[in-house]
Amino acid sequence: MRDVLQVPIVEPASRPRAGAIPQDDYDLSTPWHSHDMHQLQYVFSGMIEVEDDHASYLLTRTLAAWIPAGVAHTTSLHKVRSGSVLFAPDMIPDAGDRVRIVQVSPLMREMVLGAMRWPLKEAQDSTGQAYFAALAPLCAEWIKEETPLRLPTTRDPKLQVAAAYTCKHLKGGDIAAACAAAGLSERTLRRRFRSVFGMNWDEYRRRARLIAGAAMLNEGRLPIGHVAAEVGFESQSAFARAFKSLTGKSPREFRAN
Structure with missing residues (x-):
């Protein structure tokens, strides 16, 4: 049986309900883990590998990974420019139970880039709250359209x-x-x-x-x-x-x- 770490992304008592994590300086392959927020992982340049119990995925800047809260996965990020947008689970109730890969539209790219203005570990102003309240239902639409660029594991x-x-x-x-x-x-x-x-x-x-x-x-x-x-x-x-x-x-x- 594989060990899966339960990773709180930021201390729940102190974090906003949504926010971003710039990941430009990451150089790691994570252990199998899950976290308590939904994650939209996007690559600005380079490539990221993501794997869950169903398939492995190769992300480039035309693709993004949707990782629902509680889904076990592993990620390899090596000297790439990337960022994640995180949401409280109730902001996107129909998030699914597995990783999904979606094609990045120009709107998604600009919205994800804009979200980097509000890091998850910092207090969020009313503009940030309104921004993520608008972004969440867009994500709910985007994740319905998956790409087939995945391999079974x-x-x-x-x-x-x-x-x-x-x-x-x-x-x-x-x-x-x-x-x-x-x-x-x-x-x-x-x-x-x-x-x-x-x-x-x-x-x-x-x-x-x-x-x-x-x-x-x-x-x-x-x-x-x-x-x-x-x-x-x-x-x-x-x-x-x-x-x-x-x-x-x-x-x-x-x-x-």
Whole structure:
């Protein structure tokens, strides 16, 4: 059974009902934990990894993670510019019971940036109270529209090894190498991927390639054909078709957003 730390973000008696935490100087991978406020985690630049009991998520500046109060998760933040907006649970009652990843609209980005004016650990003026009272119902709307840029996770140690190998070797790895890394036969690995992840190994690798491609589209100005090759696709057109099938956007549209 995994230990989950119950982490009060700020002493409940002294904190406002909502506020922000700038996280520009964080360099850490957290233990599994939960906290007593809802959290909207946003990346201004760089990438953050978030994992809960259902899936792992890679956040870039086009994406934000919604982490409801009480949901166990772990987060890796390494020299990125990011920030979180926190809400008392009753400000967004229908918050869900798992991490959700949402596409960041221009309005969300500006609202999150504006929220950094009111750090959670400081007393809040009436303007700040009104700001977060307006932001909370917007968050309730935003979290209804999830993106598919996520990978399922498992506690099975052999599948963890196989999945980690697959994600690390998107360009050159194959199922035989993933099997060797995990100590499983190909037949067993394929069966367990389908049973545990709800997708076969080839689908899992394809999803991992597209998530990595999304991060590259977001973080730089590399030509789309170069991105496609770097994450293991044979052609730009194959990458574009797969990307649009998963996200509903072409790589160019995703980058433009």
